[in-house]
Amino acid sequence: MKKWVAFWNILLKDMRAYYLKPPNISWGLIFPVAWTGMFFIKSGSGLEQIPALLPGVIAISVLFGTTSMLAVTITFEKKNRSFDRLLLAPISLNLLMLAKTAGAILFGSANAIVPIALALFLTDLSAISWVTVLPAIILIAIVSTFLGLFIAVSVSEVFEAQTFSNFFRFPMIFLCGLFFPIDSLPAVLRPLSYILPLTYGVDILRKAINRTNVMALGLDFFIITCFCAILFFISLRNINRKWIT
Amino acid sequence: MRIHESMPPESVQDSLIDVVKLTKKFDDVTAVNEISFSLHQGELFGFLGPNGAGKTTTINMLTGLSRPDSGTIRVAGQDCTENPKAAQHLIGIVPDESNLYPELSGFDNLCFCASLYGLRKNERQERARELLETFGLKEAGGRKFAGYSKGMKRKLTIAAGIIHRPQILFLDEPTTGIDVASARQIRQLIADLHSDGTTIFLTTHYIEEAERLCERIAFIVKGQIVRTDSVKNLLQPLLGRQVMLISVSSVANDLSGKLATAFRNYEFQSISPEQVHIESVEPISLGPLVRFIEEQKIQVKEARRIGPSLEDVFVGVTGIEANVLKKEAEKKGGSA
Numbered sequence: 001m002k003k004w005v006a007f008w009n010i011l012l013k014d015m016r017a018y019y020l021k022p023p024n025i026s027w028g029l030i031f032p033v034a035w036t037g038m039f040f041i042k043s044g045s046g047l048e049q050i051p052a053l054l055p056g057v058i059a060i061s062v063l064f065g066t067t068s069m070l071a072v073t074i075t076f077e078k079k080n081r082s083f084d085r086l087l088l089a090p091i092s093l094n095l096l097m098l099a100k101t102a103g104a105i106l107f108g109s110a111n112a113i114v115p116i117a118l119a120l121f122l123t124d125l126s127a128i129s130w131v132t133v134l135p136a137i138i139l140i141a142i143v144s145t146f147l148g149l150f151i152a153v154s155v156s157e158v159f160e161a162q163t164f165s166n167f168f169r170f171p172m173i174f175l176c177g178l179f180f181p182i183d184s185l186p187a188v189l190r191p192l193s194y195i196l197p198l199t200y201g202v203d204i205l206r207k208a209i210n211r212t213n214v215m216a217l218g219l220d221f222f223i224i225t226c227f228c229a230i231l232f233f234i235s236l237r238n239i240n241r242k243w244i245t
Numbered sequence: 246m247r248i249h250e251s252m253p254p255e256s257v258q259d260s261l262i263d264v265v266k267l268t269k270k271f272d273d274v275t276a277v278n279e280i281s282f283s284l285h286q287g288e289l290f291g292f293l294g295p296n297g298a299g300k301t302t303t304i305n306m307l308t309g310l311s312r313p314d315s316g317t318i319r320v321a322g323q324d325c326t327e328n329p330k331a332a333q334h335l336i337g338i339v340p341d342e343s344n345l346y347p348e349l350s351g352f353d354n355l356c357f358c359a360s361l362y363g364l365r366k367n368e369r370q371e372r373a374r375e376l377l378e379t380f381g382l383k384e385a386g387g388r389k390f391a392g393y394s395k396g397m398k399r400k401l402t403i404a405a406g407i408i409h410r411p412q413i414l415f416l417d418e419p420t421t422g423i424d425v426a427s428a429r430q431i432r433q434l435i436a437d438l439h440s441d442g443t444t445i446f447l448t449t450h451y452i453e454e455a456e457r458l459c460e461r462i463a464f465i466v467k468g469q470i471v472r473t474d475s476v477k478n479l480l481q482p483l484l485g486r487q488v489m490l491i492s493v494s495s496v497a498n499d500l501s502g503k504l505a506t507a508f509r510n511y512e513f514q515s516i517s518p519e520q521v522h523i524e525s526v527e528p529i530s531l532g533p534l535v536r537f538i539e540e541q542k543i544q545v546k547e548a549r550r551i552g553p554s555l556e557d558v559f560v561g562v563t564g565i566e567a568n569v570l571k572k573e574a575e576k577k578g579g580s581a
Contacts, residue, residue: 002363009360017348081344085405088308089361090333245271245311 006091010099011106014073019107024069031064033057033115035173050123052212055205056178057115058133059198062140065111067169070104070148071161078243079158087244093236101145108141125209132208132217139224140201146231147197153238172198177206182214197227260319261286261413261444262307267316269302269468276302278468279316284413284446289439291459292448295565299468300448301341304415307446308338321412334362337411341418341448343398347391351382351401354390355408362409369408376404380434396427403434413444421450432458456555464562472562476555483553489523489531490516492547493538497521500543507537514560519546524557 018024077083086096116133119125151164174180175189176198182190193199200220207213213220262284269277277299284290292300305311307318309329318325320332345354352373359369377386380400385393393401399419406414416435420428435458439445449455455462456476463473472479493500501513501521511529514522523529535545559565 005363005365006361009357013346013349013357017346080347081340081342082346084310084340085344085358086361087310088333088336088338090330090363091361092330244309 003091003095006089007095007099007102010086010096011102014100014103015107018069018073019103024065024107031068033061035060047123050119051125051128051210053179054115054119054125054209055202057119058112058137058205059140059176059178059202060173061111061115062108062137063144063169063172063198066104066108066141066144067148067151067165069107070101070145071152071155071165072158074100074149074152075155075158075161078152079156083243093239097149097232097236097239101142101149104145104148105138105141108144109137112137112141129208132204135221136201136204136208139204139221139228140198142228143197143201143224143231146228146235149235150231150238153235153242172196175199177202177214181212197224197231200224200227259285261288261321262446263317263319264307265317267303267306267318268314269299269306269311270314275468277306277313280463280465280468280470281316282463282470282473284444287439287442287444288461289435289445289447289459291455291462292446292465293452293455293462293559294448294465294563295450297467298465300465301417302468303465304338304417304446304448308336308415309333334409335412337406337409337414339403339406339414339416339419341421343395343402345390345398345402345405348389350387350389351377351393351397352386354401355405358405359408364409372408376408380404381430396423396430399423399427399431400434403431407438407443411443413446414438416445416447418448418450420454452554452556452559462555464559466563466565479555479558480553483557485526486553487523487525487527487529488551488553488557489529490547490549490551491521491523491534491538491545492549493519493521494544494546495519497538497541497543500538500541503541504534504537508534 074083077086086100087093089096091099116125147168148165151168152161155161155164171192172178175185175193176182176196177193178198182193182199185193200215200223203213203215204217204220204224207217207220260283264283265281266279267277267281268275268279280299280303282290292303294300302311306313307320307325309325313326316326318329321335323331325332346357349357355373355376356369359372364372374383374386377383380403382397382400382404385397390398390401399422403416403419406416419435420431423431432454435445435447439458447455447459459476461473461475462479463470465471496518498518501515504511504513504521504523510527511523511525514524516522523534529550531548535548538545
């Protein structure tokens with residue numbers, strides 16, 4: 001029970017101190033909306049094209065919502081040594097890192113509500129399978145958060161965390177089928193799409209929203225879950241190796 | 246430099262912390278080299294040494310922030326060498342830098358730290374208020390930690406270290422870098438914690454601080470413990486000795502060397518270019534000394550008899566001038 005008191009308070013502290021602050025909201029929401037607007041205007045499509053764009057918008061909102069702050073805050077806490085305080089608390093490293101990432105997962109998942117709410121207002125979404133959308137959003141939030149964690153553990157300076165985050169995030173916008181189907185990518189780039197976790201999350205959303213998926217749903221869920229586990233355990237191993245020297 | 250194996254004065258069963266042959270290397274540098282010591286229930290144990298001696302590395306290994314390369318650590322009977330989490334609930338840590346959360350208030354910082362040890366909401370709020378009162382930070386409790394002065398930050402960091410009433414408290418240079426008044430207050434708080442029964446492991450640059458507060462002291466130099474003993478035992482060999490400090494008004498080249506040639510019964514040591522430390526088993530006659538110095542065309546500013554101090558023991562045991570420690574503390578911004 002004591003461990004869960006610690007878990008809950010680490011989560012609450014991070015939400016209050018970081019995730020609900022204006023800079024995060026701007027990165028997490030305004031930036032994806034601006035990108036979507038750009039694609040929407042460029043395509044010259046009408047409102048009937050919204051379901052086609054929605055999987056990409058949801059995915060990008062979750063991606064930026066989760067990674068915009070997590071990598072930076074963990075690097076910042078490590079730098080000013082307040083992270084040591086957490087490492088010295090009598091809770092396991094697994095639980096500690098789940099607590100540190102839970103805020104980003106929740107915030108990222110909540111970010112997905114914004115484009116969905118806008119789309120609901122503008123077009124008919126009755127054909128969407130919400131039962132599939134919901135776990136897809138959560139899995140995308142988890143995998144993006146763990147990617148942020150992986151980045152945080154790999155760098156030592158806050159500016160490096162920002163740069164390294166963008167190194168992953170921007171290629172994913174183009175390579176993961178968010179706005180262009182993977183099939184339309186040059187053959188040489190296509191293998192890259194399949195080694196990026198977001199590809200599988202977007203494919204699930206495509207299946208649930210407009211049935212334009214390219215892989216089987218079960219395979220998507222399996223691969224993205226594997227990515228979550230691999231990124232989390234690599235990050236834990238790196239923390240153990242680099243931060244507890 | 247003599248190396249004394251540190252032997253616990255009482256039985257090992259009485260020990261709260263047992264460290265045996267602890268070693269830590271960073272690449273080719275051996276930061277801590279086969280150190281052994283024990284801490285007894287309720288004891289205030291001092292760890293004294295210059296920068297880079299291995300004090301913080303030792304604390305990091307004892308608390309679980311660093312893994313030893315060899316040796317064993319037992320805390321409250323539990324083997325923490327491989328599993329430091331086993332005893333972390335018993336431990337409070339005050340690091341050498343105040344590392345609380347700048348964006349949280351003093352009160353929220355304390356409540357958050359209490360929650361890490363599983364204290365429930367009412368309990369942690371009550372304890373946070375109690376500690377803010379004790380540390381004279383009641384008025385500042387609602388302000389963000391980022392806006393605190395250095396002394397206030399230090400006090401709140403100590404409060405955060407004891408919020409869960411730990412059995413063992415690690416204090417890493419608690420008075421370095423803060424003003425004299427705050428340092429005095431912190432020393433009093435440490436003494437109060439000790440009298441309340443908390444076992445304290447204190448690292449410090451300040452020899453006088455260690456002498457005033459600690460029951461036992463270990464001198465650590467270049468990763469090795471060169472002597473561990475009670476303050477009383479450390480001072481014992483010096484009790485029959487006469488000590489005097491002479492200050493001169495101008496820089497005197499090799500004054501201690503010239504004095505040593507002229508007065509063979511006394512031992513001379515230059516503390517600084519303007520200060521000479523004199524020790525003897527016989528009573529020191531001041532008149533001939535002053536006349537000799539003035540014959541060298543140097544004016545004597547002050548001559549003072551001083552009691553034997555831990556500083557003398559430290560210099561004797563480690564070969565390091567005591568003012569080296571003071572300078573290091575000053576470099577870190579100390580005034581205590």
